[in-house]
Amino acid sequence: MKRIGVYTSGGDAPGMNAAIRAVVRVSIAQNLEVYGITAGYLGMLENEMNPLQLRDMANIIQRGGTILKTARSTEMMKPEGRTKAATNLKNLGIDALVCIGGDGSFRGAHALWEEHQIPIVGVPGTIDNDIFGSDKTIGFDTAVNTALEAIDRIRDTAASHDRLFIVEVMGRNSGFIASYVGLAGGAEEIFTPENVASVDKSIERIKESIRRGKTSSILITAEGQKPGRAYDLADAIRKKSGMDAKVCILGHQQRGGSPTAADRILASRMGAAAVDALMHGQCDIMIGTEGERLVQVPLDLVTKNEKKTQMDLLSLASVLAT
Amino acid sequence: MKRIGVYTSGGDAPGMNAAIRAVVRVSIAQNLEVYGITAGYLGMLENEMNPLQLRDMANIIQRGGTILKTARSTEMMKPEGRTKAATNLKNLGIDALVCIGGDGSFRGAHALWEEHQIPIVGVPGTIDNDIFGSDKTIGFDTAVNTALEAIDRIRDTAASHDRLFIVEVMGRNSGFIASYVGLAGGAEEIFTPENVASVDKSIERIKESIRRGKTSSILITAEGQKPGRAYDLADAIRKKSGMDAKVCILGHQQRGGSPTAADRILASRMGAAAVDALMHGQCDIMIGTEGERLVQVPLDLVTKNEKKTQMDLLSLASVLAT
Amino acid sequence: MKRIGVYTSGGDAPGMNAAIRAVVRVSIAQNLEVYGITAGYLGMLENEMNPLQLRDMANIIQRGGTILKTARSTEMMKPEGRTKAATNLKNLGIDALVCIGGDGSFRGAHALWEEHQIPIVGVPGTIDNDIFGSDKTIGFDTAVNTALEAIDRIRDTAASHDRLFIVEVMGRNSGFIASYVGLAGGAEEIFTPENVASVDKSIERIKESIRRGKTSSILITAEGQKPGRAYDLADAIRKKSGMDAKVCILGHQQRGGSPTAADRILASRMGAAAVDALMHGQCDIMIGTEGERLVQVPLDLVTKNEKKTQMDLLSLASVLAT
Amino acid sequence: MKRIGVYTSGGDAPGMNAAIRAVVRVSIAQNLEVYGITAGYLGMLENEMNPLQLRDMANIIQRGGTILKTARSTEMMKPEGRTKAATNLKNLGIDALVCIGGDGSFRGAHALWEEHQIPIVGVPGTIDNDIFGSDKTIGFDTAVNTALEAIDRIRDTAASHDRLFIVEVMGRNSGFIASYVGLAGGAEEIFTPENVASVDKSIERIKESIRRGKTSSILITAEGQKPGRAYDLADAIRKKSGMDAKVCILGHQQRGGSPTAADRILASRMGAAAVDALMHGQCDIMIGTEGERLVQVPLDLVTKNEKKTQMDLLSLASVLAT
Known part of the structure; x- marks a missing residue:
């Protein structure tokens, strides 16, 4: 192995640059050449791949987003697309890949290995934290702190006006951001895709807390299948209780920003471990965390399983918000 | 004058606590007693008014919101409501008032003076910066920085995905937040209530900038008559150009948070000046700023005139975002 | 068990308030009464202990510092002091204690159990992260992000002036903050108490990186036995190489500030677990973390062992900063 | 005029990049070419001057520091240095200059005009705010908020431990940062170079506030002639009163960081105005602010006069901190 390629794919996440930096610098320290592939699979298909040097990594560890850009590609979902990508990679002499991204990106990576024997190691980068096989993903800690x-x-403002607020956070199919932010923010109720708390019960709880002297409340909801779920909730509460709830949808600001220390460290460790794994002949795996330790998980397992949100955080949040 | 009352009214704004602190501490230093009136005019009507001491002001200068709470009252718009409020104030021996709030609050304050001869000095507190007679209002600088x-x-995330974003900031009838944030954030286009930039022209500009190599753009819009205007803009752009624009509505987070240095200093100076003015027998005025200086403006003038957004910021932003 | 006491002791750490809130609310949910003990052992000795209610915990989860205050007490190091404290606790009917603090605080707690059979559970709260038996302590994540x-x-400013900076972070006897901050901040060299990197080698590395085109560098050092170590380092570098290094000592700002999401969640979980443990008859233990899980560790083990900084972070930082 | 040069000089300040961006983009919009001069006068002397394009300005408005770097040059203080610089500029066809910096930089600029007739307009960029002729300088607002x-x-932490802290902020010969930060931070005492509050009086005030129930205090001091003055103050207080004061020296972190909205807007307006002035044949002036308005001030006046700190902020802070 002489030359590896690195790319970011899927939704961007703070810390991806720290991961790229680690891949590049560890590779060069091991006398490997590194190519940066622009905009994920798009760059493979369109031959947007360029050598990266030590100095290109200067001053990026603290930047949000990804200097390699990212995109979603439908062409890579088809075998012909992958064949074209593999050919381009081979023409450039790229022997192996590090893929920083989420579920969908790993499916493409796994297929590239299966169909074209290109060794790939995945690094989980997504603010949603919904990747099976890793306790934490790059970007999650930053997104949670931004939402918080x-x-x-x-x-x-809720306390100044004695108001009820519904705040919608990201997390299409998963409640990780909602449950962490809800617990850390002292939210009175947390609605996640997995735990659709009943509106009636919530209204009851809010009324009860008003009786105890609490004059303002914040409910957190994950966006669910599409943004805007918070509006439906507000409507339901208004109809059933007459209470007026203000809605805030936090949206894409949760994706950006300078990564937290935890995300920079996680990304640095994972990026380094990905190169190490490739150097030791391992591939078709993802680097994950189990507690403080790094682990290796077969990509197949990663993409075929679903990670569940911790329900214990929700029940703890419920006790603590009384 | 022996006893003054202080209240916050209308939408809350970061820095209101710093203003309350200044009113209380300067008053006590002048041997005045101070009563805090809860939730603006509501507290006057319902006799929720309590003495404030030096120690009550400890550790609040850095807090967002208002410890006195705030609300809007329809009863105070009627003469009977104001008679009731005036009677309650006189029964408590409150000789004069400092009103921290916006336009609507000042209208009530002016009426209390006209109808019941209760001396009042206003302090402009609103994130919108749309008060005639003051270059800056308390909370504006913080809101702009939060949005920024x-x-x-x-x-x-826009740069990582080569995307077009439309960000909606607060400012119902005024474009101050939009124009400051747009200029400071390097926005490609700024839509304010006063300056409804044509969508066609904007699309043209965006396409032009794409030709010059710019791959992502951010448009800022003030919320206008009601939140959600950004969605209409996104629809219009999609229909006319096929470009897909993501929408972010920043919402109520712009109201809260620890005030910036500028807002704490402005609030401290204005609160102190309000008490000074009352001590010198002045009333029915608002404390405003003209550049770095504090000025006094008749409440009547304040409420009957409209403050215009600086159009020069918009044209500067337009040149700089090329 | 009917009544428990909670106190914070030793250096304050962001998240202590979230831990107090969890102790109080979980206790009350379990029909226990809770007393807040002011300023740690001082409050026990001087009978400064007062009942806490649900509402006292409102709006504190996001506050830095500790509402119960904290102090160090020499009297508690003597048996007579502990006898006095135990008597005071028994007179007030306090059956058990939750101690939020560090090493020294736990020694006192352990002695109170051994000598006076007062059941105590410890919760590790210190920005230094140097408590044996817990991967993470409350306040560490916030301190690291503040320093970062x-x-x-x-x-x-280093990059604008092509300068060399030495930044001193907290961590008297431990290098946790230094190594996390150094790795996350892309520091060129990290000096910890355990790893006294040689100044000569550092100078060599800096000169080497200048040859490779790097024009500015940041070195991180833990404060060591007393603050000011950074000045000695700067002197040594100046003498040996003629290079001028600017010194920054971050100091006490690392102790304060609103806690991060991770610290609020950790504190909430640990506070709840401490009450649970007492309810189940356990005591003389500390609640710790092992990865994502909470564990129980005998106080005796905690205070008699030393936690080592992860050396792998230092070597990773070294590779990545090339 | 066809080609202008822009440079940053002296200490760096947040917002300098926003000023460079404005100079470049307004110039290009006016069909001027722009050269970026590296590291201030050093770049002129060593011919480090390169053309800047629209795209070079992308994504820098929010960056701290200066992309053009900055330095201090002793050679430019001598006539021979300036002759060399002028020759280099003329060889490159640079017709005019925009100098972003402080007092010392303007002295050099003024001399270049006087001796070599190179038209120069100055833009005040320094966190110290100590430039005569401008109410505000670029970087001041950011530095104040960082210190705050x-x-x-x-x-x-002061409140948690009932402690006395002395915090040293930047501002060698001026008390602007100290007075703004002190007022906004609720400091109990503010020591500035112009207002050397007596230590005895301060001790008296602190003791008095302890009697009134205040248990912690923060004193602010400007660094004065050299950093470390806070240690002397702490010693004096200890000797005279036995009170133990902790010292924090904020240092160079006050120079960096993403600029606030106010600094980005100020820098954008000033940069644009500097090019406009050159286009209208004006030179040997500095762009300053008077309240909200931009003004032009002869460089000669700027460098020969001293700007005084507002003493009214100090007396207000003193009343409000009771």
Whole structure:
């Protein structure tokens, strides 16, 4: 192995640059050449791949987004697309790949290995934290802290006006951001895709807390299948209880921003471990975490299983918000 | 004058606590007693008014929201409501008032003076900065910086995905937040209530910038008459150009948060000046700023005139975002 | 068990309030009464202990510092002091204690159990992360992020001036903050108490990186036995190489500030687990973390062992900063 | 005029990049070419000057530091140095200059005009705000907010431990940062170079506030002639009163970081105005602010006069911190 390629794919996540930096610098320290592939699979298909040097990595560890850009590609879902990508990679002499991304990206990576024997190691980068096989994904800690700052601000105005707020956070099919942010933000109720708390019960709880002297409340909801779920909730609450709820949808700001220390460290460790794994002949795996330790998980397992949100955080949040 | 009352009214704004602190501490230093009136005019009507001491002001200068709470009252719009409020104030021996709020609050304050001769000095507190007679209002600088942080984050993800974003900031009838945030955030286009930039022209500009190599763009819009205007804009752009624009509505997080240095200093100076004015027998005025200086403006003038957004910021932003 | 006491002791750490809130709310949910003991052991000795209610915990989860205050007490190191404290606790009917603090605090707690059979559960709260038996302590994540923000800012000015900076972070006897911040901040060299990198080797590395085109560098050092070590380092570098190094000592700002999401969640979980443990008759233990899981560790083990910094982070940082 | 040069000089300040961006984009919009001069006068002397394009300005408005780098040059203080610089500029066809920096930089600029007739317009960029002729300088607002965040954090730990803190902020010969931060941070005492509050009086005030129930205090001092003045103050207080004061020196972190909205807007307006002025044949002036308005001030006046700190902020802070 002489030359590896690195790319980011799927939704961007803070810390991806720290991972790229680790891949590049560890590779060069091991006398490997590294190519940066632009915009994920698109760059493979369109031959947008360029050598990266030590100096290109200067001053990026603290930047949000991804300097390699990212995109979703439908062409790579078809065998012909993957054949074209594999040919391009081979023409450039790229022997192996590090793929930083989520579920969908890993499916493409796994197929490239299966069909074209290109060794790939995956690094989980997504703010949603919904990747099976890793306790934490790159970007999750930053997204949670960004959402939390917004909620701390919203609590100021909720308390000043004695108001009820519904805050919608990201997390299409998963409730990780919602449950972490809800617990850390002292939310009165947390609605996740897995735990669709009943609206009636929530109204009851809010009324009960008003009786105890609490004058403002914040409910957190994951966006679910599409953004805007918070509006439906507000409507339901209004109809059933007459209570007026203000809606805030935090949206894409949760994707950006300078990564937290935890995300930079996680990304650095994972990026380094990915290169190490390739150097030791391993592939078709993802680097994950189990507690503080790094682990290796077959990509197949990663993409075929679903990671569940911790329900214990939800019940703890419920006790603590009384 | 022996006893004054202080209240916050209308939408809350970061820095209101710093203003309350200044009113209370300067008053006590002048041997005045101070009563805090809860939730603005509601507290006057319902006799929720309590003495404030030096120690009650400890550790609040950095807090968002308002410890006195705030609300809107329809009863105070009627003469009977104001008679009731005036009677309650006189029964408590409150000789004068400091009103921290916006336009609507000042209308009530002016009426209390006209109808019941209760001396009042106004302090402009609103994130919208739309008060005639003052270059800056308390809370504006904080709101602009909060929105700007969100936009910096959104730019990370816009750049990573080569996307077009429309970000909606607060400012019902005024474009102050939009124009400051747009200029400071390097926005490609700024839509304000006063300056409804044509969608066609914007599309033209965006296409032009894409030709010059810019791959992502951020448009800022003030919320206008009601939140959600950004969605209409996105629809219009999609229909007319086929470009897909993501929408972010920043919402109520812009109201909260620890005030910036500028807002704390402005609030401290204005609160102190309000008490000074009352001590010198002045009333029915608002404390405003003209550049770095504090000025006094008759409440009547304040409420009857409209403050215009600086159009020069918009044209500067337009040149700089090329 | 009917009544428990909770106190914070030793250096304050962001997240202590979230832990107090969890102890109080979980206790009350279990029909226990809770007393807050002011300023740690001082409050026990001087009978400063007061009942806490649900509402006292409102709006504190996001506050830095500790609402119960904290202090160090020499009197509690003597048996007579502990006898006095135990008597005071028994007079108030306090059956058990939750101690939020560090090593020294746990020694006192362990002695109170051994000598006076007062059941105690410890919760590790210290920014230093140097408590044996827990991967993470409350406040560490916040302190690391606070230091990291400062370093990101310092890098701006280092890069603009092509300068060498030495930044001293907290961590008297331990290198946790230094190694996390150094790795996350892209520091060129990290000096910890356990790993006294040789100054000569560092100078060599810096010169080497200058040859490769790097024009500015940041070195991180833990404060060691007393603050100011960074000045000695700067002197040594100046003498040996003629290079001028600017010194920044981050100091006590690392102790304060609103806790991060991770610290609030950790504190909430640990506070709840401490009450649970007491309810189940366990005591003389500390709640710790092992990866994502909570564990129980005998206080005796905690205070008699030393936790080592991860050396792998240092070597990773070294590779990545090339 | 066909080609202008732009450079940053002296200490770096957040917002300098926004000013460079404005100079470049407004120039290009006016069909001027722009050269970026590296590291201020050093770049002129060593011919480090390169053309800048629209795209080079992408994504820099939010960055701290200066992409053009900065330095201090002793050679430019001598006539021979300036002759060399002027020759280099003329060889490159650079007709005019925009100098972003402080007092010392403007002296060099003024001399280049006087001796070599190179038209120069100055833009005040320094965190110290100590430039005569401008109410505000680029970077001041950001530095004040950075210091304020640190002080808010320190207050958490001061309050938790009932401690006295002395915080040293930047500002060699001027008390602007100290007075703004002190007022906004609720400091109990502010020591500036112009207002050397007596230590005895301060001790008296602190003791008095302890009697009134205040248990922690923060004193702010400007660094004065050299950093470390806070240690002398702490010693004096200890000797005279026995009170133990903790010292924090905020240092160079105050120079960096993403600029606030106010600094980005100020820098954008000033950069644009500087090019406009050159286009209208004006030179040997600095762009300054008077309240909200931009003004032009002869460089000669700027460098020969001293700007005084507002003493009214100090007396207000003193009343409000009771």
